[in-house]
Amino acid sequence: MLSESPFVGEGHRKVRARLAAKGIAAGKNRVPRLMRENGLLAPVRRGRPRGDRSHGGRIQTERPDELWGTDAARFRTRREGWCWFFGEEDHCVTDVVGWHAAKKGDRWGGPGAGTAGRSRPHGGLFAKAVASGLGLRHDWGSQYRSKAFQAEIKWLGIRSTPAYVGEPECNGVVERFIRTLKEECIDLNDFETLEEAREVIGAFIERYNDGWLLQRHGYLTPARARDKLSRRAA
Known part of the structure; x- marks a missing residue:
């Protein structure tokens, strides 16, 4: 196996x-x-014991597209040097709903991470208030506190739900994926260029959504869990 x-x-x-x-x-x-x-x-x-590691003891949702989490990570390429990965993941089925890799991790990199992903529940339509009802969990990084990022999600109708200051576990769903991405993809590759990194990371994300097993959902993959819960909601 x-x-x-x-x-x-x-x-x-x-x-x-x-x-x-x-x-x-x-x-x-x-x-x-x-x-x-x-x-x-x-x-x-192995880590030291911690107190309450979430918002009220629970950060996962029962249905898809109620709350997404977004976070960033740095990785290195031989030609371009340090680059940035931005990703967004659903808090229910934990599938990657949007991602972006860029040379700079500034305020423009953050909003570019999931422009298409944020409108995914509505057929990819990018319009004002198209994602009303969706919450977006993020940390207090400068990219996510920037006016550009906050203006974009507000225009799309997304509710900003920042993690508690000093409690990154509130954003633990997407942070767990970032750890998986590093262990299963980034740390196993020596990227020559940013474009190569995009191709390898993109292939891994497809493999993750279609093949990663989720204990919480009876060892279904994220794609199968989303399909099952979406049909149940319909």
């Missing part, structure tokens, strides 16, 4: 889910035991 997976570092729960999808029943204790004995368990980050 690990060698066939399109991702690296998957844990024992996802291995067991992939086995089940192939009709192979395996005990919930047996899989982690065998992986542990053979040095195949995914690495786990």
Whole structure:
């Protein structure tokens, strides 16, 4: 299962889910035991205990397109040097709904991250108030506090829901994806150019939306979880 997976570092729960999808029943204790004995368990980050790590104890939503999160990360290319990735992810099905890679991570890079993504629930239409009812979680970076960014989301009808100051966990949904993007894509590649990075990152995001397994949704992929919940809402 690990060698066939399109991702690296998957844990024992996802291995067991992939086995089940192939009709192979395996005990919930047996899989982690065998992986542990053979040095195949995914690495786990150990951190100090924290207090309340979210808005009221919960940052995930029950339906798609109620709340999205956006965040940025730097990566390096050989020719252009440091570049920026901006991404947006849904807080329910955790699919990537918009992304952008640019040389500069200034106030113009942030708004360009998900212009198409922010109007995605409405067929890609880009118009005033087209995304009314959608909330956008972001941190207090200068890109997101800029007048250009705030003016754009306001024009689209999006509600700004910044994370609490000093509590980045409020934006944990998209930050978890940024970590996955680094571990599964950025850190595994030596990009020559920004254009090459865009191609590789874009391919990974397609692979992520179509193939990443979500424990919260019964090990469905983001694409399948969105389809299931959208049909239920209809």
